[in-house]
Amino acid sequence: MPPLPSPPDRITQTLVRHGLRQTPVRRAVLAAVAGKGYALSGPEIEREIGPGTTDRITLYRTLKSFEQHGLLHRVPDDTDVLRYAACSIECSAEAHFDNHVHFRCGTCTHTYCLSQVAVPAVALPGGFRADRRHYLLSGTCQLCQPAG
Amino acid sequence: MPPLPSPPDRITQTLVRHGLRQTPVRRAVLAAVAGKGYALSGPEIEREIGPGTTDRITLYRTLKSFEQHGLLHRVPDDTDVLRYAACSIECSAEAHFDNHVHFRCGTCTHTYCLSQVAVPAVALPGGFRADRRHYLLSGTCQLCQPAG
């Protein structure tokens, strides 16, 4: 009895949709970032997928590729490391649609994507043309609140 | 005829107000950042004050000190370098009051402080407590608009 072709999983679909090849590294990186509700830095992703899975160079190249193809977006931060989070499903290489607020917790240091909170609009002075808006809050998250 | 004591300039005042000593490096760094309407990175400040004025280590220590004492604030960015801008006059070591929008121009790469544009409020999910808000726009600034 020949094995039935199993339906493509979510990660496979995502890679296919953005025209990227299936490779173990890409699957691992995507799996590590996609599940999280918060943004991960390069080193964090490295730890997440296991140090032996890939080397730093390939990881950073993968992240850059994912960003360009609309699978991940950079999350601004007031630190000197870059952080990435999974894009919403309708993002593409041409345009991003991640207009949600980010929240950085000073205690657990996670930067959460509050996907249910939209970025409010602002009126810009004449001459400024914005194509991307980021709203970043810092404070204490749900899980890190002091008891009381 | 003895020279009259000249009135303390703005930079002297700022250092005194925050309880910091007057040193050439601090005056130079403060002068470089205070005039600008946009945020500067460490290397940019270094270039601004002249490479021979100080070495990197002292510069970064100065920036950290200024940040802690409320003279400068970090401006979030989606790059891996830290950028600083001058605080408004009422900022102190205890609290910052720079609730203005920042605008990053992709052409000239400057991150402007739009001090006249306030950061709009958002409603947070229960449990999140924010003490600092950042609003960052990216696009094209007044000076870099394509003609037409």
Add this chain to the structure above:
DNA sequence: CTTTTTTGTGCAACGTCGTTGCGAATAGGG
């Protein structure tokens, strides 16, 4: 299935930004 081509991976080496430790210099109060 095999071959070809295209694309991704890993190694080595490197550049930049930012940091620690410690002795020398300096600001500011007596």
Add this chain to the structure above:
DNA sequence: CCCTATTCGCAACGACGTTGCACAAAAAAG
């Protein structure tokens, strides 16, 4: 002017991220 706490500069270091090139793997072609 002198003393003391603070700051500066040097040396060395560490982390993050990047480039160039040879090899390997994935997709496409036969």
